[in-house]
Amino acid sequence: MVRYIIGCLVAFILIALLVIWILSGGPRRAFTGAKTSIDSALPSSAIGFKLPWQPAEIFPTLDITSALDFPGTADELSPEEKLAQLQDEYDRLSSEASQTRAYGAPSPYMGKIAIVQDASSLRADSARDEYLQIAANYSNTESVDIAGWTLESALTGTHVVIPPGASPFIANSANVLGPVTLDPGALALVSSAPSPVGVSFRENTCTGYLGQFQTFSPPLSEACPAPSDVLPLTETNLQQYGDACFDAITNISSCRFPQNLSTVSAACRSYLTTSLSYNGCVQHNQFRSGFEENMWRVYLGTSGDLWRNSHDAIRLLDASGKTVSVFVY
Numbered sequence: 571m572v573r574y575i576i577g578c579l580v581a582f583i584l585i586a587l588l589v590i591w592i593l594s595g596g597p598r599r600a601f602t603g604a605k606t607s608i609d610s611a612l613p614s615s616a617i618g619f620k621l622p623w624q625p626a627e628i629f630p631t632l633d634i635t636s637a638l639d640f641p642g643t644a645d646e647l648s649p650e651e652k653l654a655q656l657q658d659e660y661d662r663l664s665s666e667a668s669q670t671r672a673y674g675a676p677s678p679y680m681g682k683i684a685i686v687q688d689a690s691s692l693r694a695d696s697a698r699d700e701y702l703q704i705a706a707n708y709s710n711t712e713s714v715d716i717a718g719w720t721l722e723s724a725l726t727g728t729h730v731v732i733p734p735g736a737s738p739f740i741a742n743s744a745n746v747l748g749p750v751t752l753d754p755g756a757l758a759l760v761s762s763a764p765s766p767v768g769v770s771f772r773e774n775t776c777t778g779y780l781g782q783f784q785t786f787s788p789p790l791s792e793a794c795p796a797p798s799d800v801l802p803l804t805e806t807n808l809q810q811y812g813d814a815c816f817d818a819i820t821n822i823s824s825c826r827f828p829q830n831l832s833t834v835s836a837a838c839r840s841y842l843t844t845s846l847s848y849n850g851c852v853q854h855n856q857f858r859s860g861f862e863e864n865m866w867r868v869y870l871g872t873s874g875d876l877w878r879n880s881h882d883a884i885r886l887l888d889a890s891g892k893t894v895s896v897f898v899y
Contacts, residue, residue, distance in 0.1 A: 778825030
């Protein structure tokens with residue numbers, strides 16, 4: 571009986587101690603201590619796992635994207651690709667070196683000014699019909715003066731200097747010669763022959779008059795102001811020049827000097843022969859917008875062919891002797 575009472579007393583004491591431990595937060599302290607021990611054993615950057623339905627804010631996940639980037643799959647090239655890349659670079663450098671040996675140092679104007687790749691006019695049978703074209707790139711931001719530059723044949727050694735020109739050209743006068751400036755998109759026809767008017771010149775809205783009495787190859791544009799615009803039909807003009815003057819104007823072609831004016835008044839004849847001429851046209855229009863054309867006529871002044879009719883390699887060199895453009899045909 572005494573043994574039974576002692577057993578019950580020990581059980582009661584153990585239960586009482588367990589209850590007191592639970593009420594005093596014993597389980598929570600035990601869990602915290604275990605967590606602290608585990609955290610101290612793991613790296614500071616360790617991240618917990620998360621099941622698909624668990625919120626990311628509570629259970630952040632581990633980003634393993636970088637672990638899937640295997641070396642050599644994105645940024646690195648295979649040995650064969652590296653070899654092909656080196657071969658392409660070698661070919662490029664070899665080509666540039668070959669061009670430098672063949673054509674000399676490149677000019678800063680390369681790509682801005684170029685010989686037009688057209689050999690048809692270079693195979694002409696006479697110097698008058700033989701010409702090449704030099705063009706300015708439309709994307710240029712400024713005009714380029716090509717007077718003093720040189721054209722030469724790499725095969726024959728022939729070389730000629732591009733002369734200065736007149737702008738505007740004045741007929742039957744000592745012209746002031748200056749730069750041959752190519753505006754963006756401009757073209758220069760460089761003829762081997764002497765100039766029909768004595769000098770190189772820039773075309774303008776009156777240039778067509780020059781083709782009436784001289785031969786140009788290729789022919790000049792005939793876009794002169796119409797005769798009816800030069801002398802408009804008005805009441806005042808009818809009184810001053812007479813109606814026969816306006817009948818005669820209807821029979822005069824554009825860019826043509828009037829030659830048969832026997833039926834008109836002296837005042838009409840004087841006005842038309844002065845105004846419907848190259849110099850008269852220049853005097854009336856040179857300060858108007860659009861007077862100058864984007865075309866130069868340049869003449870090298872030789873009596874024979876400069877360029878080979880079969881094949882040739884023509885180089886355009888700037889004032890410093892550097893290669894601007896090469897045309898091989």
